[in-house]
Amino acid sequence: MEHFLRGIPNTHMAKAKAITGELPQIKILILGNSHAANGIDPKYLSKKAYNLAQGAQTLDIDYSLLNKYKDDLSALEYVIVPISYHSLWFKLSELKYYRWMAKYNNIYFDIDIEHNPLKKFLLFDNVIKVKLKNLKQYYWENDLLLPDFKEGFFSAPPATDISALSESGESKAKDFSVNDLDALYSENLKYLKGIIDIANDKGAKVLFITIPCYPTYIDNLKKQQLSLMHQTMDNLENGKDVFYLDLLEDGRKLSLQDFANGDHLSHIGAEKFTMKLDSIIKDIENQSIATQQAIEN
Numbered sequence: 001m002e003h004f005l006r007g008i009p010n011t012h013m014a015k016a017k018a019i020t021g022e023l024p025q026i027k028i029l030i031l032g033n034s035h036a037a038n039g040i041d042p043k044y045l046s047k048k049a050y051n052l053a054q055g056a057q058t059l060d061i062d063y064s065l066l067n068k069y070k071d072d073l074s075a076l077e078y079v080i081v082p083i084s085y086h087s088l089w090f091k092l093s094e095l096k097y098y099r100w101m102a103k104y105n106n107i108y109f110d111i112d113i114e115h116n117p118l119k120k121f122l123l124f125d126n127v128i129k130v131k132l133k134n135l136k137q138y139y140w141e142n143d144l145l146l147p148d149f150k151e152g153f154f155s156a157p158p159a160t161d162i163s164a165l166s167e168s169g170e171s172k173a174k175d176f177s178v179n180d181l182d183a184l185y186s187e188n189l190k191y192l193k194g195i196i197d198i199a200n201d202k203g204a205k206v207l208f209i210t211i212p213c214y215p216t217y218i219d220n221l222k223k224q225q226l227s228l229m230h231q232t233m234d235n236l237e238n239g240k241d242v243f244y245l246d247l248l249e250d251g252r253k254l255s256l257q258d259f260a261n262g263d264h265l266s267h268i269g270a271e272k273f274t275m276k277l278d279s280i281i282k283d284i285e286n287q288s289i290a291t292q293q294a295i296e297n
Contacts, residue, residue, distance in 0.1 A: 001123055001131065001135075002121055002122060002123045004135055004139065005122040005123060005131060005134070005135065006107070006122060007138075008134060008135070008138045009138075010104060010108075011054060011055075011149075011154070012054065012101075012104035012105065012107075012108040012109065013104075013108045014149070015052060015054070015152055016108040016109050018050075018152065019050055019052060019069075019152070022048075022050055023069055023072040023073055023074075024072060024073075024074050024075060025048050025075060026048055026049065026050050026073055026075060026076060027047040027048045027049065027075050027076065027077045027078065028042070028045055028047050028048070028049035028050075028077065028078045028079075028080060028281075029049070029050060029052060029066070029069075029073065029076060029078070029079050029080070030042070030049060030050065030051040030052060030053055030080045030152070031052055031053060031057070031062040031065060031066065031079065031080065031081050031082075031195075032053040032057060032062060032080070032081055032082035032084075033053060033054070033055065033056060033057045033058070033082060033084060033087070034053065034054070034055040034056065034057075034264060035053075035082050035084050035211045035213075035263065035264060035265075036051065036053035036080070036082040036211065037051060037053035037054055037055060037057075037152075037153070037154050038153075038154055038155075038156045038260060038264045038265055038266075038267075038270060039082070039211045039212075039264065039265040039269070039270050039273055039274075040053070040080065040082075040153070040211075040270065040273070040274050040277065041151075041153045041155075041267070041270045041271060041274045042150075042151035042152065042153055042274075043150065043151065043153070044271055044274035044275050044278060045274060045277070045278050045281070046278055046281075046282070047077065047078070047281075048075070049151060050151050050152050051151055051152030051153045052065060052152055053082070053152070054101075055098075055101070056092050056095065056098040056101055057092065058087070058090050058091050058092045058188075059081075059087060059088075059091075059188045059191040059192060059195075060091055060092070060093075060113055060187070060188075060191050061092060061102075061105050061111070061113060062081055062191065062195060063191040063194045063195050063198075064105070064109075064111040064113055065105075065109060065111065066079060066195055066198050066199075067194070067198060068109065068110070068111055070198050070201075070202060073202065076199075076202050076204045077204050077205065078204060078205050078206075078207055078281065079195060079198075079199045079204055079205070079206050079207070080207045080209060080277075081192075081195060081206065081207070081208050081209070082208075082209055082210070082211055083208045083209065083210050083229065083233055083244070084176070084210065084211070084263075085173070085176050085177075085210075085221055085225065085226060085229060085248075086176035086177075086178070087188065087229070088184070088185050088188045088189065088228070088229060088232060089178045089180075089181070089183060089184050089185060089188070089225075090176075090184070090188075091184055091187070091188070092105075092113075093113060093114050094184075102114055102119065103119045103120065103121075103122070106119050106120050107120055107122065153270070155267040155270075156260035156264055156265070156266050156267055156270075157260060157266060157267070158256070158257040158258070158259065158260065158266035158267075158268055158269075159256055159257070159259050159260060159261060159266065160256075162256055164261075165214055165216075165256065165259055165261060165262060166214070166216045166262070167216075167262075168214070168216075168217075168261040168262030168263070169213065169214040169215065169216030169217035169218075169219075169220070169261075169262025169263065170216045170217070170219075170220045170262070171262065172217055172261075172262050172263045173216075173217045173218075173219075173220035173221050173262075173263075174220060176221075176263075177221070177222045177225060178225060181224065181225060181228055185228075189232065192208075192236060193236075196236070196242055199241070200241065204241075205241045205242070205243065205284065206241065206242045206243070207243050207245060207280075207281070207284075208233055208236065208237070208242075208243065208244045208245070209244070209245040209246075209247065209277070210229075210233075210245070210246045210247060210248045211247060211248070211265065211273065212247050212248060212249070212250040212251035212254060212265065212269070212273060213248060213251045213262065213263045213264075214251055214259050214261075214262045214263065215251060215252050216262060217251070217262045217263050218248060218249065218251060218252070230246065233246070243284065245277075245280060247273070247276075250273075250276075254269055254272070257269075258272060
């Protein structure tokens, strides 16, 4: 049964296969959670890019993926890591409703993030009744097919109901708020520094970025948690090869159609956002050239 379960398509399987042949050409690697998976479209970046972000992907997985592929990323120039409001306090393997997804990284990317041999089997992922239903849907009913994606980007349709969008923003902000600002903070900070170290060894720059969200999401964030996030990222930024771009408030300038829900951009919003991101990268490039020329003169 395990063999057939692994044959059912999922986004982890698809991205693990797709990125393998592209690694030597990738100049921009996009990591992170669904905010990036839906929010950064590589086709609007001037340099060859791949979006390796996934829903509920946390910083431990970002670090492990970069560490796994670092030797094959021979052309790497930029690593983009989204920093969401909750990033410094979440870990996929400890999230009650999403931790089942952690083993997909163990299985398809071969990164042992849970250090448990049983976490490498889909058969133990859920009750057998659910597994049998999945097998029937895929092999007999031709269901459970993946949506199309290019360079790892998943296109999200725009929202149509402003009331539902507003409620979604408020609800997600509450879901991502934590009571203990010490829990997992030091561990996640270690992963951020690890990403920086790998990028430095590759001669690549790191762009930490907070992606725009809908105003009701922004308005319901806890000030203390948000402040610590900003303080942490400001301390990591050096303006030379590590940058932090806080574009969260840009969400107030976007329209209904730019959002899929309260904390995700639609494909329309992703196009606008990625084009702005591309412009920022070009500015960083020009600044680096100017600095190098000043040193040489």
